[in-house]
Every structure is written in C-alpha cells, then in structure tokens.
Amino acid sequence: MKQQTGPAKVRPISGFPEWLPSERIVEQHFLDVIRETFELHGYASIRTRAVEPIERLTSLGEDTDKEIYAVSRLAGGSDDSREPKLGLHFDLTVPFARYVLENSGKLTFPFRRYQIQPVWRGERPQEGRYREFLQCDIDIVDVGELAPHYEAELPLVIADAFSKLPIGPFRIQVNNRKIPEGFYLGIGLTDVTSVLRIVDKLDKIGPANVSELLQAAGATPEQAQKCLALAEISAPDESFVERVNALGVEHETLTEGLAELAAVIRVGAEQAPGLMVADLKVARGLDYYTGTVYETQLIGHESYGSICSGGRYDALASDGRTTYPGVGISIGLSRLLAKIMPSLSASRSTPSCVLVSLADETDRPQGMTVAAALRRRGIPCEVAPVAAKFGKQIKFAERRGIPFVWFPASADQNNDSVKDIRSGDQTVADASSWAPPAADLRPRVVT
Amino acid sequence: MKQQTGPAKVRPISGFPEWLPSERIVEQHFLDVIRETFELHGYASIRTRAVEPIERLTSLGEDTDKEIYAVSRLAGGSDDSREPKLGLHFDLTVPFARYVLENSGKLTFPFRRYQIQPVWRGERPQEGRYREFLQCDIDIVDVGELAPHYEAELPLVIADAFSKLPIGPFRIQVNNRKIPEGFYLGIGLTDVTSVLRIVDKLDKIGPANVSELLQAAGATPEQAQKCLALAEISAPDESFVERVNALGVEHETLTEGLAELAAVIRVGAEQAPGLMVADLKVARGLDYYTGTVYETQLIGHESYGSICSGGRYDALASDGRTTYPGVGISIGLSRLLAKIMPSLSASRSTPSCVLVSLADETDRPQGMTVAAALRRRGIPCEVAPVAAKFGKQIKFAERRGIPFVWFPASADQNNDSVKDIRSGDQTVADASSWAPPAADLRPRVVT
Numbered sequence: 001m002k003q004q005t006g007p008a009k010v011r012p013i014s015g016f017p018e019w020l021p022s023e024r025i026v027e028q029h030f031l032d033v034i035r036e037t038f039e040l041h042g043y044a045s046i047r048t049r050a051v052e053p054i055e056r057l058t059s060l061g062e063d064t065d066k067e068i069y070a071v072s073r074l075a076g077g078s079d080d081s082r083e084p085k086l087g088l089h090f091d092l093t094v095p096f097a098r099y100v101l102e103n104s105g106k107l108t109f110p111f112r113r114y115q116i117q118p119v120w121r122g123e124r125p126q127e128g129r130y131r132e133f134l135q136c137d138i139d140i141v142d143v144g145e146l147a148p149h150y151e152a153e154l155p156l157v158i159a160d161a162f163s164k165l166p167i168g169p170f171r172i173q174v175n176n177r178k179i180p181e182g183f184y185l186g187i188g189l190t191d192v193t194s195v196l197r198i199v200d201k202l203d204k205i206g207p208a209n210v211s212e213l214l215q216a217a218g219a220t221p222e223q224a225q226k227c228l229a230l231a232e233i234s235a236p237d238e239s240f241v242e243r244v245n246a247l248g249v250e251h252e253t254l255t256e257g258l259a260e261l262a263a264v265i266r267v268g269a270e271q272a273p274g275l276m277v278a279d280l281k282v283a284r285g286l287d288y289y290t291g292t293v294y295e296t297q298l299i300g301h302e303s304y305g306s307i308c309s310g311g312r313y314d315a316l317a318s319d320g321r322t323t324y325p326g327v328g329i330s331i332g333l334s335r336l337l338a339k340i341m342p343s344l345s346a347s348r349s350t351p352s353c354v355l356v357s358l359a360d361e362t363d364r365p366q367g368m369t370v371a372a373a374l375r376r377r378g379i380p381c382e383v384a385p386v387a388a389k390f391g392k393q394i395k396f397a398e399r400r401g402i403p404f405v406w407f408p409a410s411a412d413q414n415n416d417s418v419k420d421i422r423s424g425d426q427t428v429a430d431a432s433s434w435a436p437p438a439a440d441l442r443p444r445v446v447t
Numbered sequence: 448m449k450q451q452t453g454p455a456k457v458r459p460i461s462g463f464p465e466w467l468p469s470e471r472i473v474e475q476h477f478l479d480v481i482r483e484t485f486e487l488h489g490y491a492s493i494r495t496r497a498v499e500p501i502e503r504l505t506s507l508g509e510d511t512d513k514e515i516y517a518v519s520r521l522a523g524g525s526d527d528s529r530e531p532k533l534g535l536h537f538d539l540t541v542p543f544a545r546y547v548l549e550n551s552g553k554l555t556f557p558f559r560r561y562q563i564q565p566v567w568r569g570e571r572p573q574e575g576r577y578r579e580f581l582q583c584d585i586d587i588v589d590v591g592e593l594a595p596h597y598e599a600e601l602p603l604v605i606a607d608a609f610s611k612l613p614i615g616p617f618r619i620q621v622n623n624r625k626i627p628e629g630f631y632l633g634i635g636l637t638d639v640t641s642v643l644r645i646v647d648k649l650d651k652i653g654p655a656n657v658s659e660l661l662q663a664a665g666a667t668p669e670q671a672q673k674c675l676a677l678a679e680i681s682a683p684d685e686s687f688v689e690r691v692n693a694l695g696v697e698h699e700t701l702t703e704g705l706a707e708l709a710a711v712i713r714v715g716a717e718q719a720p721g722l723m724v725a726d727l728k729v730a731r732g733l734d735y736y737t738g739t740v741y742e743t744q745l746i747g748h749e750s751y752g753s754i755c756s757g758g759r760y761d762a763l764a765s766d767g768r769t770t771y772p773g774v775g776i777s778i779g780l781s782r783l784l785a786k787i788m789p790s791l792s793a794s795r796s797t798p799s800c801v802l803v804s805l806a807d808e809t810d811r812p813q814g815m816t817v818a819a820a821l822r823r824r825g826i827p828c829e830v831a832p833v834a835a836k837f838g839k840q841i842k843f844a845e846r847r848g849i850p851f852v853w854f855p856a857s858a859d860q861n862n863d864s865v866k867d868i869r870s871g872d873q874t875v876a877d878a879s880s881w882a883p884p885a886a887d888l889r890p891r892v893v894t
C-alpha cells in the first residue's frame with residue numbers, strides 16, 4: 001500500500017479563514033438561529049451549485065469590487081469544449097435569479113426563499129473582507145410585479161434574527177435608489193451611476209474628498225454641495241421626507257422614491273421600533289438594485305461597514321418574456337462573526353455532555369450500551385478513549401469541558417453513577433432515565 | 448440606473464444538480480438527522496475552506512477517478528504570484544488532515560469531528576456521480592497511535608444515522624486492506640496496488656474479466672483464481688476468518704488484517720446486529736487507506752455501488768515529526784438522495800404552517816402582529832401576499848400545502864379564527880395561545 005505523507009508545509013491561505021471547533025459552535029449557533037428565524041417567516045430553503053457560467057457572472061456590470069474566480073478542470077479534457085466556462089458565484093442573488101428562471105414552472109409565486117452558502121470573491125483580503133465567506137440570504141420574487149410591502153418585510157425578518165443573537169445593538173439603514181437618482185437628475189447630474197459610486201465612498205473618504213471627486217467628474221460646487229446635503233439626511237421616521245423636500249429639488253423619480261421609502265420606514269417604526277432608519281447615503285455597490293436598498297451597522301462599530309445588505313431588483317431575473325422582480329437581503333455571516341467572535345465563546349468544544357468512563361478495556365461493550373441508552377434519549381456522549389483510573393478520566397472530561405462523567409456499575413459498585421465534575425456531586429443514576437439539566441445538554445454560546 | 452437582464456439562456460450544468468424546494472426539505476431532513484446523530488456521538492463540527500493548494504491535492508497519488516478543479520482569479524492580478532495555486536477539494540478527508548496539522552496545538556486528541564460540505568470532482572457525470580456533491584464525514588484522529596476500537600465505532604454511528612432515515616435496508620461492508628495485501632504477497636503477487644485496483648472492479652465487470660486483467664498484469668491462472676476466491680468471501684460474523692484460512696495462504700500482514708477485521712465485525716454483531724458484514728472484495732479507490740475500509744450498499748440496489756465509504760489512514764496527516772493516524776467514513780449524501788428521492792416527498796414545499804389572511808390591505812399591520820405572535824411561540828407562518836376573498840386565500844394555502852389559514856378578527860367577526868383547510872374545521876383562536884398539532888408544525892418527509 002502506498003504510504004502518503006503529503007507536503008510538509010501547511011499554512012493558512014490568506015482570505016480563506018477557518019474556525020476552531022469551539023468557534024465553529026458559535027458559528028453554528030448563529031446559523032441555527034438564522035435558519036430558524038427564516039423558516040418561522042415562511043422562507044423555503046434552496047441550495048444552488050457553487051458555479052455559474054462566467055458569461056452570466058460577468059454580465060452584471062463592471063464592478064471592480066467583485067473579482068470572479070474561474071474554475072476549470074486541471075486535467076483539461078476533450079468533452080469540455082461544448083460546456084460553458086464556469087466561475088464560482090460571488091453572491092447568492094445571481095444564482096437565485098437564475099434558479100428562478102430555470103424552475104419558474106415548478107415554483108409558486110410569490111416565492112420566499114432562504115439560502116445559506118459560501119460565496120467567493122478574489123478581493124484583496126483585509127479586516128472583515130474574505131475571499132471565501134458565508135452569506136445567509138432571504139429573497140422574495142413574484143411574477144411581473146412585486147408588491148411594495150415585501151420591502152418592509154425583509155428588514156423585519158433580519159431584525160427578528162439579530163434580536164435573538166448576541167451581536168449587541170444594530171441599525172438597519174434603508175434607502176431607495178430612486179431618491180438619489182431622481183435628485184441627481186433634478187439638479188442636472190445625468191451620469192447617475194458615477195455620482196452614486198462617488199457618494200458611496202462618503203463614509204470612507206469624507207465629504208471634502210467626495211465633493212472633490214464629484215467636481216472632477218463634472219459637477220459644479222453647488223451640485224456637489226446638494227449631493228452631500230442629501231447624503232447627510234438620516235432619520236428613524238418619515239421626517240426625512242420633509243428634509244429632502246427642503247432642499248428644493250423636484251423630479252418624478254425622487255417623489256416616487258420618497259413615497260416608497262416612507263412606506264418602508266413607517267412599517268419598520270410600527271413593527272420593530274428603533275431598529276430601522278432612513279439613511280439617504282446608502283447606495284450599495286451592485287448594479288442590479290433598482291429601488292429600496294439596505295445596509296446594517298453594528299452600533300459602536302460604524303466604520304466596520306455593513307454586515308447585512310441588499311435591495312430590490314426589478315430586472316435581474318428575466319428570460320426576455322417574463323420578468324421576476326425581487327427583493328433580497330443578505331447577512332454577511334463571516335464578516336459579522338469576524339468582528340464579534342473575540343467577545344464570544346462556547347461553553348465546551350465538543351457536543352458531548354457525558355463521558356462514559358471505563359475501569360477496564362473489557363468493559364467497553366458495557367460502556368457502549370450505556371452510551372447508546374443515553375443517546376436514545378437525546379443526550380450526546382462518548383465512551384472514554386482508553387480504560388483509566390477515575391482521576392484521569394475526569395481530567396480528560398475537564399480538558400474538553402464535558403460536564404458529566406458516567407461510572408458504569410462494576411465489581412465494587414452495584415449501580416451506575418454520574419458525577420457533575422464542576423460541583424463534584426456524584427449520584428446513583430440509570431442510563432434509561434437520567435437526564436442532565438437542559439442548559440448542559442448542548443454547548444452554549446457564552447458572551 | 449443600469450437595468451440588467453442577464454443572458455437569456457438558462458439551463459442546468461451537467462453534473463451540478465439542484466433540488467426544488469420540496470426536495471430540498473427532504474435533503475435538509477437528512478442533513479438534520481445526520482448532524483444530530485453525529486453530535487449525539489460526540490463529534491464536533493468543523494468547516495474547512497473549499498480550496499486547497501493543488502500541490503496538496505495532487506500529492507495523493509495517481510487516481511484517475513478523481514479529477515481536480517483548478518481555481519484562479521479571472522482577472523489575474525499581480526499579487527497572485529507568491530500565493531499557491533488552488534484547487535477545489537475532492538473530498539473532506541484531505542482538508543481535514545491538513546486542518547489537524549495546522550491546528551494540532553489547539554485541538555484535544557483523540558479528536559472526533561464531523562464535516563458536512565460539498566466537494567467537487569471533474570468526473571464524467573453519470574447515474575449517481577456528480578461534479579458537485581454533498582458529503583457528510585466523521586473522522587477520529589489521535590496523536591502517534593489510534594486505538595483500533597474506533598474502527599468499530601464509526602460504522603455504528605453510520606448505522607445509527609441510517610436507521611433513523613427512510614432509506615430502506617442497508618448493509619455496511621467492512622474489509623481490511625491488510626487482508627488482500629498480505630494475501631497477495633503470500634501467493635507471490637508483489638504489485639499489491641495494481642491487483643487491488645483490478646479486483647475492485649469485480650462488481651462492475653465480473654470474475655471472468657477480473658481474472659483476465661490479473662493475468663494480463665502477470666498473475667498465473669492459479670494466482671488469479673486465489674484472488675477471486677478471497678474476494679468472494681463475505682460473512683456477517685467472524686466465520687470469514689476460517690474461510691480465508693481454508694485458502695491456505697500465510698503471511699504476517701494477512702494474519703494481522705484478519706484479527707483486526709474480526710474485532711470490528713465482533714463489535715458490530717454485538718451493538719448493531721445484522722447491519723455489518725465482512726466483505727473481502729471491498730478495496731476503496733483512494734490510496735491513503737492503510738487498514739480497515741468501509742462501503743455501504745442499499746439492499747436491493749447493490750449495483751448502484753457504495754453510498755457511504757471510508758477507512759483507516761495511518762499516514763495522511765503528518766508533518767514529518769508527528770503523525771496523526773485517523774479513521775473516517777463519509778456519507779455520499781447527494782448520491783444517496785439521487786437514488787431514493789423519487790420515493791420520497793415533503794408534506795409541503797414551504798416551512799409555513801399558517802397563512803394569515805387579509806380581508807383588506809389596510810389590515811396588513813394587524814396581520815403582521817398576529818404572525819409575530821405565532822412566531823414567538825415557534826409557529827412558522829406568513830401573511831397573505833394580497834388582501835383577497837377567503838376562498839382565494841384558501842386556494843393560495845392549498846397550492847403550497849399550508850395546512851392552516853388564520854382569519855383575524857374583523858368588523859363582521861369579534862374573534863380571530865383558524866381553519867384547518869384539509870378538514871374544513873374552523874375554530875375561534877387566540878394567536879397568543881393556539882398551536883397546531885405537532886405533526887403539522889414543520890414539513891414532514893413522506894415515503
């Protein structure tokens with residue numbers, strides 16, 4: 001048999017983070033709460049392939065922020081020529097739009113779906129920016145038209161999920177692209193996309209630099225000033241409408257955007273007071289958004305940027321005959337966890353709640369029977385790796401944070417017993433009826 | 448704003464299957480049961496990056512069955528030259544071995560881990576063989592030496608998981624590579640790897656062709672005959688030892704392998720009677736296995752091949768100084784589901800148990816309040832997409848299989864009420880106390 005050792009050098013790859021088992025317990029807790037919340041709100045799960053035709057990925061506009069990873073068979077192969085060139089998806093919205101087109105005849109609309117998968121972007125790795133990261137998306141699509149009330153629903157689902165997670169205070173910022181679009185057109189700036197891209201840098205480079213860039217792109221100082229005045233408007237209620245109107249700009253698209261955003265903010269204030277704000281500087285990088293857009297800040301970590309973003313897209317999913325407008329929002333879970341993982345830990349690094357000890361290796365079958373009885377009643381456990389003195393077994397459990405050690409009956413002892421190694425309490429126990437306190441059954445996330 | 452429509456052509460990519468929402472519910476049920484079982488047995492979750500250095504992936508021997516997908520930035524980029532060339536992992540064992548080496552100082556050994564992720568192989572797609580597929584792995588590694596009792600533990604965990612899933616009868620076939628290795632050496636065939644590869648084709652091409660291939664590779668007719676006689680031995684108990692000994696071949700490695708396999712089969716017969724068999728033709732394609740190997744057949748679908756495989760690897764994870772021997776087994780979930788999905792369905796295609804109806808669009812805030820109250824008590828629900836007559840709302844629920852429609856109190860009606868649309872029973876209900884029957888709370892898998 002070939003003995004393989006592999007190359008000796010092993011090291012992390014920049015931008016491709018991995019968690020230790022105890023950190024993974026924290027991540028899994030987040031995933032469980034997010035999934036549970038998405039399902040409580042009626043979102044159905046789908047999982048799409050990791051690859052899309054490169055042609056589809058690159059058709060979504062020049063966005064230098066997203067860099068596509070191409071995928072090709074190392075060995076080449078003659079049967080490849082008729083197949084499309086493939087790339088790893090850089091988000092879950094583009095694959096979802098394609099999935100909707102591909103399966104439109106088999107879905108019922110409006111279709112609510114959630115999707116939790118890794119995505120890949122060949123960006124330069126930096127704080128909170130990875131090349132592989134987990135996203136947790138919800139979207140609603142409908143056929144032909146999409147009712148505006150869904151634009152208020154999505155951030156409420158996110159608010160519900162985040163309220164159950166130990167992430168501290170957060171703020172969902174909502175804008176509507178029609179507002180800056182109409183506003184810019186209203187003051188005579190017609191290259192809306194370029195202006196949006198420049199204003200989007202406001203948090204990073206500050207108002208003076210934004211003004212300079214806008215003027216370099218052809219705006220007058222007055223136009224640049226107006227763009228900044230709009231971007232600075234933020235409010236937890238509909239008062240933003242008055243403040244925009246006070247800037248004295250008129251345009252049909254602006255009026256439409258203000259009404260749409262006011263409706264979203266009104267529902268937010270009713271159903272989740274204090275969690276949503278209208279923030280008119282939010283633009284989002286991706287080109288496919290056409291109306292409402294979302295970002296989310298951790299309060300106290302505003303400079304970290306958004307940890308949950310999305311928006312409405314009216315034309316992303318279209319086969320030329322039918323269009324499926326949608327609205328979606330995506331939790332950047334890896335990005336969120338990178339920020340808050342240092343403040344969290346797991347109560348233990350293994351699911352095992354009980355270590356079944358062995359006084360002698362010949363007792364292993366009996367130990368396995370005890371373990372099977374505990375598992376049948378939902379108690380995670382493992383049998384000791386090797387027969388050893390009790391003290392050694394307790395140390396083994398301690399090192400992993402396993403709270404209970406089980407001692408099967410033996411020649412010296414008529415009954416099974418179980419010891420809580422934290423308190424030292426030891427009691428007679430029966431594997432067919434004993435249960436740990438509910439709080440000890442699974443590893444907990446500790447803040 | 449740029450309006451994007453994307454390329455019009457949308458079609459599946461061969462070898463990259465996707466499920467519809469109702470099928471995904473079945474898949475998710477399998478994933479939940481598998482994860483729950485792995486955790487009950489004390490396995491900790493990890494998730495590794497999708498990519499490994501190609502150098503590491505290809506160092507594992509010439510295996511034409513696995514084809515590696517290379518990954519590279521479409522845009523190229525100057526900062527890439529110092530980075531390793533990357534490929535998508537083709538299994539979860541190689542990344543796990545690397546993870547153990549990378550984090551050895553932070554793990555406690557023996558280390559039990561599970562890992563549920565997609566893997567990629569550029570094989571020619573065929574029935575049950577995909578280019579992207581989900582694997583569910585458990586492995587145990589230790590430092591320096593790995594106790595043999597773990598080789599009996601792993602198939603018991605799988606047997607426990609499969610016993611809770613609607614997959615019909617199955618058979619875990621166990622062999623030990625030392626048996627054919629010692630046997631072949633004992634009859635004078637020294638190119639063990641080649642002989643193993645030929646005998647591994649037995650189920651596919653039959654004994655006559657195997658004999659021919661063996662002779663083409665230099666075996667005498669008698670040697671070929673002996674190889675086939677060994678491969679034909681299969682038993683649910685230790686009786687296989689006697690049958691091997693009756694072939695009259697002697698070799699130290701053979702004796703060792705027989706003792707190790709007998710120990711595994713003995714524990715299997717005790718702890719999970721009828722689920723494990725010694726099957727001496729099982730070889731496994733991957734080069735890194737060094738002892739016990741596993742495959743799993745669905746009884747009645749033997750020709751479909753293995754849906755859960757693995758083995759012991761003594762030298763896969765080694766940094767030159769320390770070796771971490773391990774044993775692992777992997778459920779080929781996509782492969783398993785491809786076979787049995789046609790016999791399964793979900794009781795509904797959405798998580799929603801309740802549709803909260805709206806008599807008028809102005810009632811939406813009230814409907815949202817009802818839905819929030821139900822969700823707080825764990826009842827998945829959604830508010831009607833649009834206000835409509837009751838009949839239309841019931842049809843909407845019916846189309847998705849949502850069992851209950853909620854009617855909030857209105858001008859005509861003092862109390863909220865809920866209708867089971869299957870029976871037609873309608874009762875007065877309070878969103879802060881009503882609960883559906885437990886069986887209706889979540890979509891169920893129906894056989």
